[in-house]
Amino acid sequence: MATVPGRLHVRSDGRVAGPATIEYNDPFPCVNGSWGSGDMNGVVMHTMVGNLPGTISVFNQASYQASAHFGIDQQGKIHQFGPIGKGWIAWAQVAGNEAWYSIEHADNGNTQNPLTDAQITASAQVVEVLSRFAGFPLQVTDSVTGRGYGIHNMGGEAWGGHTCPGPGPRSGQRAAIIELAKQIRHQHATPTQTWQAKALAQAGALAVALTALTADLQGDALVKAKAIEADAAALADLLGQHQ
Numbered sequence: 001m002a003t004v005p006g007r008l009h010v011r012s013d014g015r016v017a018g019p020a021t022i023e024y025n026d027p028f029p030c031v032n033g034s035w036g037s038g039d040m041n042g043v044v045m046h047t048m049v050g051n052l053p054g055t056i057s058v059f060n061q062a063s064y065q066a067s068a069h070f071g072i073d074q075q076g077k078i079h080q081f082g083p084i085g086k087g088w089i090a091w092a093q094v095a096g097n098e099a100w101y102s103i104e105h106a107d108n109g110n111t112q113n114p115l116t117d118a119q120i121t122a123s124a125q126v127v128e129v130l131s132r133f134a135g136f137p138l139q140v141t142d143s144v145t146g147r148g149y150g151i152h153n154m155g156g157e158a159w160g161g162h163t164c165p166g167p168g169p170r171s172g173q174r175a176a177i178i179e180l181a182k183q184i185r186h187q188h189a190t191p192t193q194t195w196q197a198k199a200l201a202q203a204g205a206l207a208v209a210l211t212a213l214t215a216d217l218q219g220d221a222l223v224k225a226k227a228i229e230a231d232a233a234a235l236a237d238l239l240g241q242h243q
């Protein structure tokens with residue numbers, strides 16, 4: 001993957017937004033869902049056994065009695081079915097609905113098709129923002145008592161008894177998604193630290209130069225130079241505390 005995508009954020013209305021292709025279900029939320037979720041353990045990977053348009057169609061039929069928080073197609077388009085942080089519960093994995101977010105991934109009807117790079121990127125962006133928002137760790141988990149990025153079939157009969165997102169490579173692709181999610185999270189730290197280190201070096205050099213200058217000064221000029229020297233030292237100290 002050439003570049004690390006940007007970070008998403010959760011808007012005050014529960015819609016996820018940011019540098020990705022994101023659309024919102026109409027109506028929002030979709031009819032299949034309920035209210036009352038609280039602390040979230042993580043997010044669950046699902047596969048559609050189909051494609052995004054068909055999944056949107058059935059999730060908007062009340063008789064279907066199923067939904068998810070997000071759907072992602074092969075081009076990386078993200079469809080959000082209901083709000084984050086408002087207690088909305090998607091109906092994706094039965095007993096696992098209340099404490100787990102859910103993401104459906106398009107597979108063109110065959111779970112053996114690996115996730116595309118665009119799907120991995122979009123899934124990493126969604127997992128990263130959910131993890132940051134709800135406070136669960138960026139890690140793979142295969143246990144309903146764990147936290148992180150799980151899979152539908154880890155819940156067994158209590159979660160509906162599905163093989164989803166298998167059989168196939170998709171469950172294993174969570175490792176690449178989590179790795180990218182970590183890069184998304186940390187990407188902004190690098191330029192900040194580079195900037196701070198450069199500023200610290202410059203402030204330190206300024207303080208040293210002023211110290212040398214004061215040796216050649218006397219009277220009012222010496223007093224003023226000493227004051228600037230103290231300011232430069234204080235600036236270097238401040239920057240040093242925030243590296």
Ligand SMILES: [Zn+2]
Binds near residue numbers: 164
């Ligand atoms: Zn599933």
